[in-house]
Amino acid sequence: MKKLVLTILALVLVLGAMAPAASAAGKLPEVTQGSPYDGMAYEWGVTAVQVYYMPGSSPVDPLKCELYVNGERVTPLGDPVDSQLAQGASLQFNLPEDFQPPKGELEFRAVLVTKAGDEVSYDWTYTYGGQKRKPLIDFALMRDWFTFIAQGALVTIELTVLSILFATLLALLGALGRLSKSTSAREAWTKYRSWTYMVGWVGRMVPYGIATFYTSLFRGTPLLLQIIFIYLAIPGFNNYAYGAWGFKIPEPGPFASAAVALSLNYGAYLTEVWRAGIQAVPKGQTEAAWALGMTGMQTWRRITLPQAFKIVIPAIGNDFIALIKDTSLASTIALPELLQKARLVGGRTYDFLSPLLVAAAVYWALTIFFSFWQARLERRLERDTARG
Amino acid sequence: MMATEPRETGAADDVLVRVEGLHKSFGKLHVLKGVDFAVRRGEVVVVIGPSGSGKSTLLRCLNFLEEPQKGVITIGGVSVTCGGRGKAHKRAVRDVRLKCGMVFQEFNLFPHKSVTENVIEAPMLVKGLSKEAATERAFALLAKVGLSDRADYFPSQISGGQKQRVAIARALAMDPELMLFDEPTSALDPELIGEVLGVMKDLAQEGMTMIVVSHEMGFARDVADRVIFMDGGYFVEQGPPSEVFFHPREDRTRQFLRHILPEQEPEHAAELGITGEAEEGASEEEAQGEEAAEEAPAGGSPGA
Amino acid sequence: MLLVPTVLLALAFGLVACGGDEGDEGGTAEGQTAAEKAASILGHEPAGLAKIIVDRGYLVVANDPNYAPQSSINKETGELEGFDVDVAKLVGEALGLEIRFENPKWDSVIPGLQAGAETGSKWNVSIGSMTVTPDRAKAVDFTDPYYYAQGQMLVRQGSPKITTIEELKGKTIGVGAQTTYQYFLDAVGGVNIRSYDTDLDAFPVLENGGLDGVMTADLTASEAISSGKPFELSGKPFYYEPLAFAIAKDQPDLLALLNYSIKWMRDNGKLTEASKKWYHGFDVTAEPASGVPSYDEVMAQLQS
């Protein structure tokens, strides 16, 4: 009997001792990280403090949770927000508008209280830079990311220069094509009334036709479309060609795609510029050269082209500047040029204004730089403005 | 056809330029209606005629700046049958061009090149002269036209008269056998005309063969061996200046001179009785003139 | 029609641009080449795209550095960093391949995968937190999931939460174009959807009150809050989504190799390690506990 009593007593004791242990055995929330933390990719914006935790067996009661900064309790703006994440959860304390912590090391303490009444507290520190809310224009950010963004300027310049070179070449060919038609079919027929002449005339129409088709097509479709088309259509073509015929052509990456599209597009515009420029060289110049015994090619190279060049420089300069800016369209195919880099920084820092201002400034500087050289070139050629 | 040869002088090889049956039309506009003529070496021919009569076209046909439809042009032994195509034709055309120097009314200097560069450009490119050789020759020519001090100027920086003298030097730099002048002084202010005519006179005196379209009577009278009056696509009348100017046989020549002489040579105009009044037998000779014009290319040998 | 000139110029540029692209042979620490390693993993010689990749020794990974903490750029180095980037490097380690990153826009990832199916050009695999969806599975093949995320609503601090499908109706919600969030909202119907190049582009608009909410991955949303955006998570997520690598269709060997690499990094704990490093100490690589439906379940429910 005594034995029984003792046993029961022991049982009660053990159970009694175990009772709190049993309630404690219900898993407690486990905090994994508090934000802001040192090493964060961005300045803390002082709008919220987040506590990441693995929920325990009893859910957290946000209304009872508390936040302390440097030992002082912070009354959050509104109720703390508890959210379930893919794994774990986050508790978010929104901070009051007038909340301004001191600069330097901050000691945070979050106290999580479960519906069952259990408390878990978590301490962490964060070194605060003293900047409450991002300034409108964040010069620190601009400084930090300037090199990164400016590297994009190199790509932009490279793309511009390459494209203008190829565009000019294309434009010259295009202009020659456009100028190769001297007479209409009716005129040619009434003038010569010869079938053999007409066959030759048709032959001479071919470059004209190609050039006309080219300028019409590339001036008639959006540059952005052309860039995307080249970037995504050639691989598609290759894919088909490789499967069907077993070969592929080199595939342009983002840079080459943009360069090809810009060259073709600006080549089409510059074709018309060159055509007008070449036509603006007085006929007498060619005649004088011919009369001196120069061949067509010599006349073209030494007489017509240099004079046409002088005429088209202002227009080319304008297109050049437009091209500098249009390289930004390549950001749509993720070429890491100026705009794309600025956007990347925006994505990283959640601040688009400042990096975009940096990009704008660089674009502007580039165009001013090129305008300056254009003006100098024009002045250099100015000495022989008047007709000989 | 050989009968077209003016004056009795010399054998066939004395002839530098021979043009036979030259036809040129622009579309429906028939500008040269079968022109025949020849120019001896060293001869200075002045072509006059009303505006639009085809003087420029004639000159431009001679070095194929205009391609005539029909006819044969022979210059310095190179013969081109007009209307041809192909490589051989093109080469012949260039050979002809190399024999001719041309001076334009509008100068047509290359504005992007300095005076010297204008002169050395073609010799270097076409004849393959070294820059030094070409420049040396250019300086000599510029000295000859009196422009040594303008060698480094650009065309925009010199006067019209100077430009035209550069143009002459530029043409001479190619050592042409024949010089063509298309109204070289028409675009010049009156006070600048003299300097250009002076250079041309010198050139003529050195024995250069020249065909000059010009209405400068003084120049024609002093320098020309022959004056051709052109109208309506034909040579209406040709002969020594004294004949054509002061004893024109054709009424159309007379009518044309009536516009020109009183201004330039008032005393001779008076001598001729040309005072701007209508003259005797106009209507009668009008019809005859038309006929004469038809015959002119073939038969006209006014000096004989 | 753009093709002809395009192809010509592309040839010119392609030769320049692709000239230096010949990768050196990929080798592992044990001196085993990537090809040998692949053969031993597969139990046979790799074929198709897998062969092209192991032969040349590098794998081109598509990855958008606009999604911290999955992938973004490091301020000091400008290099890519993040969970997806670490995972890609682990793939390289597992297969003995060099990893090269391309950063196409999200909506060209799948076209690029398809485009490179035969030739291995563009990019070979997307390691960019792509949700496995039946629609996408028609265009690409997915590996086993490597982690899980949730479709979360992000709202301005203090504005009403949006946690039920009914609450979504009539709201203006920003999403990244061609994301599951967009597909989900499309299926819900009656939602005013604004799609942006990336989810991030929607944040400034939300901040200024131009949107009622932005739907994105829970951890992307939480990251925005940490950075000081005055947002809050809208509580309950709508669904969880398994995320996997995507490759061109019908490449069983490549798929097997990639699945091997995922298993490899799961088994040796490196995947979890990477997760804890980037996701606040969480292991997001395990399927979430019950309570939230999967994307497929939600969509099936919405479409019925």
Ligand SMILES: Nc1ncnc2c1ncn2[C@@H]1O[C@H](COP(=O)(O)OP(=O)(O)O)[C@@H](O)[C@H]1O
């Ligand atoms: N390139 C051309 N095309 C059409 N008509 C022309 C051309 N050149 C000259 N003409 C015409 O031919 C005629 C003769 O011109 P031109 O030889 O310049 O006359 P001139 O020099 O005697 O004044 C004029 O009626 C002129 O309008």
Ligand SMILES: [Mg+2]
């Ligand atoms: Mg004339």
